[in-house]
Amino acid sequence: MPNSPTGLYLEDLQEGQSFTSDSLEVDAQQIVEFASSFDPQPFHTDAVAAEGTFFGGLAASGWHTAALTMRLLVGHGAPFAVGLIGAGAQIEWPRPTRPGDVLHARTEVLKITPSRSRPDRGMVLLRTDTLNQRGEIVQVLTSTAVVTRRPQASAG
Amino acid sequence: MPNSPTGLYLEDLQEGQSFTSDSLEVDAQQIVEFASSFDPQPFHTDAVAAEGTFFGGLAASGWHTAALTMRLLVGHGAPFAVGLIGAGAQIEWPRPTRPGDVLHARTEVLKITPSRSRPDRGMVLLRTDTLNQRGEIVQVLTSTAVVTRRPQASAG
Numbered sequence: 332m333p334n335s336p337t338g339l340y341l342e343d344l345q346e347g348q349s350f351t352s353d354s355l356e357v358d359a360q361q362i363v364e365f366a367s368s369f370d371p372q373p374f375h376t377d378a379v380a381a382e383g384t385f386f387g388g389l390a391a392s393g394w395h396t397a398a399l400t401m402r403l404l405v406g407h408g409a410p411f412a413v414g415l416i417g418a419g420a421q422i423e424w425p426r427p428t429r430p431g432d433v434l435h436a437r438t439e440v441l442k443i444t445p446s447r448s449r450p451d452r453g454m455v456l457l458r459t460d461t462l463n464q465r466g467e468i469v470q471v472l473t474s475t476a477v478v479t480r481r482p483q484a485s486a487g
Numbered sequence: 488m489p490n491s492p493t494g495l496y497l498e499d500l501q502e503g504q505s506f507t508s509d510s511l512e513v514d515a516q517q518i519v520e521f522a523s524s525f526d527p528q529p530f531h532t533d534a535v536a537a538e539g540t541f542f543g544g545l546a547a548s549g550w551h552t553a554a555l556t557m558r559l560l561v562g563h564g565a566p567f568a569v570g571l572i573g574a575g576a577q578i579e580w581p582r583p584t585r586p587g588d589v590l591h592a593r594t595e596v597l598k599i600t601p602s603r604s605r606p607d608r609g610m611v612l613l614r615t616d617t618l619n620q621r622g623e624i625v626q627v628l629t630s631t632a633v634v635t636r637r638p639q640a641s642a643g
Contacts, residue, residue, distance in 0.1 A: 369554035393573055394554045398525035401550050405527055416541055417549055419579035
């Protein structure tokens with residue numbers, strides 16, 4: 332259904348447009364599980380050991396915050412028709428995600444660059460802020476997504 | 488044990504130094520599980536549906552590749568004494584990770600900047616290439632890590 336209202340194509344986007352995602356809560360168990368698989372350092376896996384570290388308490392791996400943000404974007408945060416395919420990104424973590432945090436993502440379209448070689452698509456520069464329940468930014472993601480144009484109806 | 492041979496401090500690092508991680512294999516089930524939690528798009532969760540997409544077959548979420556790379560770095564890929572704490576990063580995925588890929592990471596120290604305000608630490612700019620079993624780069628991560636100096640023995 333190419334005109335599905337939930338799916339945005341390149342021509343539906345404009346610079347300055349923004350999207351707000353749903354929200355999700357992350358608990359200590361999820362933080363420890365993710366870190367045990369991917370980032371097994373004491374400040375991410377052990378609430379007691381974490382007290383004496385740089386973080387002063389259990390903190391989610393930055394890559395967990397990144398993965399949760401992607402989950403928010405794929406939900407309703409960046410509703411592109413063909414999905415969200417990133418070519419690259421810049422990521423900053425001004426502060427960690429903590430147990431009990433409720434996160435949401437706010438995405439702004441910074442720049443749209445139609446492809447010269449592939450007229451059916453363009454590159455869209457996005458800035459996604461991930462915020463906790465106090466409105467504090469836990470992650471700033473600047474990413475470039477490939478977004479296609481709406482498929483043309485065949486001329487017959 | 489501040490002199491542990493597995494733990495590197497700021498003064499043990501030099502620009503141009505490089506580290507190679509262990510390797511790990513990623514299978515289709517892991518790709519689908521990660522994506523189901525964090526990046527539920529058909530090209531990451533459904534091998535059949537993935538055939539007709541941009542990726543032409545099941546591909547790991549870029550965030551899964553990033554998380555696996557962190558796992559490699561925390562293993563033996565970047566053996567800093569106090570752990571690997573990133574302040575930010577730039578990430579590119581020249582090609583996707585595929586089921587059955589065996590990944591390893593190669594990290595080079597690009598630049599060391601001692602902190603002016605905190606003499607016990609410095610910022611270390613690292614480039615980490617994640618490679619598959621054919622030596623193809625699946626991710627280039629340029630990150631800035633906080634690395635501390637070796638604690639001084641007390642003079643007294």
